Amino acid sequence: MAVLKKKYRLMNKVIFSFILIFLLISTILASDGRLHLVHADKTSGKMVNSERIHLWKGSVHAYQDTVTMFCDSAVFYENRNKVDFIGNVLIDDGHHKLWANIINYQTDLRIATCIGNVRISGENDSLYADKFIYNFKDKSAIGTGNVFIWDKDEGSKLWGDNGYYLNEKMESIINGNAKLFKPNSNNQDTLIITSKKMEYYGIIPKKAIATDSVRIFKNNLRAKCDSAVYSITEEVVFLRLNPFAWQDENKMSGTDIDLKLDSLKLKEIIITGKSKVETLADSIDNQYNILKGKSIQVLIEDDKPVKVIARDNASSIFLVEEDKEKQGTNAASSDSITIFFKEGTPDSINIAGGSEGTFYPPDYKGEFKGEH
Numbered sequence: 001m002a003v004l005k006k007k008y009r010l011m012n013k014v015i016f017s018f019i020l021i022f023l024l025i026s027t028i029l030a031s032d033g034r035l036h037l038v039h040a041d042k043t044s045g046k047m048v049n050s051e052r053i054h055l056w057k058g059s060v061h062a063y064q065d066t067v068t069m070f071c072d073s074a075v076f077y078e079n080r081n082k083v084d085f086i087g088n089v090l091i092d093d094g095h096h097k098l099w100a101n102i103i104n105y106q107t108d109l110r111i112a113t114c115i116g117n118v119r120i121s122g123e124n125d126s127l128y129a130d131k132f133i134y135n136f137k138d139k140s141a142i143g144t145g146n147v148f149i150w151d152k153d154e155g156s157k158l159w160g161d162n163g164y165y166l167n168e169k170m171e172s173i174i175n176g177n178a179k180l181f182k183p184n185s186n187n188q189d190t191l192i193i194t195s196k197k198m199e200y201y202g203i204i205p206k207k208a209i210a211t212d213s214v215r216i217f218k219n220n221l222r223a224k225c226d227s228a229v230y231s232i233t234e235e236v237v238f239l240r241l242n243p244f245a246w247q248d249e250n251k252m253s254g255t256d257i258d259l260k261l262d263s264l265k266l267k268e269i270i271i272t273g274k275s276k277v278e279t280l281a282d283s284i285d286n287q288y289n290i291l292k293g294k295s296i297q298v299l300i301e302d303d304k305p306v307k308v309i310a311r312d313n314a315s316s317i318f319l320v321e322e323d324k325e326k327q328g329t330n331a332a333s334s335d336s337i338t339i340f341f342k343e344g345t346p347d348s349i350n351i352a353g354g355s356e357g358t359f360y361p362p363d364y365k366g367e368f369k370g371e372h
Contacts (some may be wrong), residue, residue, distance in 0.1 A: 035064045035076065035083060035107045051079040060085070064107055067093045067136060071103075081108040089114075093136050095167070096122045100132075110136040118143075120165075125202060126150045127165055139167030147174060151202050154232060157181040158200055170202030180208050182232065184264035191237075191264055192217040193230060206232040214239075216259075219303050221266055222246045223257070235261040245269065248344050249280040250305060252298070269298035277308055279346055281319040289346050290317040291339060304344035310337045318349050331358050 037043070041058025054076040056062075062069045062083075072087030083105050085091070091098040091105070091112060101116030112134045114120075120127040120134060120141055130145030147163040149172045150156070161176030178198035182191040195210035208230040216223040216237065226241035237259040239245070245252040245259070255273025259266060271277070275296040279289040293310030300306065310316070315333040335353030339346050
């Protein structure tokens with residue numbers, strides 16, 4: 001019995017050793033850097049200009065190191081270290097999966113040129129384009145034609161003519177007709193930003209940078225500027241370089257404008273530097289209520305302003321009405337001026353701190369003293 005047990009242990013050791021050797025050989029073969037064919041329904045070869053060309057057809061399965069390839073057919077050019085995968089192509093490197101009608105793959109450079117119905121899918125993002133050049137070494141991609149990038153975690157979607165993606169920073173840069181859609185958690189509200197160029201960073205703090213001809217849309221809010229930064233993590237849109245914003249009949253301008261959100265609902269607008277809010281008071285006479293200051297704070301509920309506060313060197317020109325009849329115009333200057341809104345339209349005004357004011361009759365056509 002002892003002899004049998006000893007033989008049994010010896011046999012287990014031999015089997016275990018063979019398994020280790022097999023795994024070691026498999027690992028070496030799998031990481032030799034060469035392209036290996038696992039399966040094809042039909043294989044053939046030919047010589048063209050002193051180059052050996054391999055033809056693989058039907059349910060093709062190949063691999064190089066840890067990258068696996070599947071397609072309907074393939075042509076492998078030995079001298080050029082190049083293979084053309086054709087039809088229902090899928091390449092998987094463990095980080096991203098590439099789908100395309102055709103993928104031209106350079107085995108020495110580890111670069112894949114993907115053409116037709118291209119999709120690149122990772123754990124947190126997906127990329128689409130007419131054509132992508134994907135580098136398996138640094139996981140970067142360059143796309144041309146109808147580029148679309150989707151941040152799965154945030155639900156952010158980017159479109160544009162061309163662009164590229166850097167895996168290390170989860171950075172995407174879109175050039176030409178760039179557009180960003182950012183929905184809220186229940187897809188009931190959406191922030192839209194368009195520009196000629198868009199940079200998107202998918203790692204925390206997540207943000208998008210739009211430059212050149214920036215336009216912003218959200219419900220009844222419209223804005224434009226030459227440069228904007230949307231902090232997705234902080235939920236703030238920073239408008240810079242000639243910013244303007246409109247909400248219903250209210251036009252806002254200043255050196256800088258910040259749009260503060262909460263679960264994508266607009267809650268506050270901060271205007272600094274030559275701040276001004278104009279509200280249409282009389283469309284027939286084209287008369288506006290005007291509020292100015294070094295800074296202006298607009299508080300918003302249900303997408304409508306409820307209170308607007310001008311601070312530091314504030315001034316206002318406010319149309320006074322009673323029973324919908326014009327009573328005149330009040331021009332004032334003060335340390336701070338607050339306008340209260342009712343259902344989105346100015347309702348009352350509060351002037352505080354060293355105030356000066358002048359009341360003008362309805363037929364007055366000159367310059368208002370409170371304006372500066």
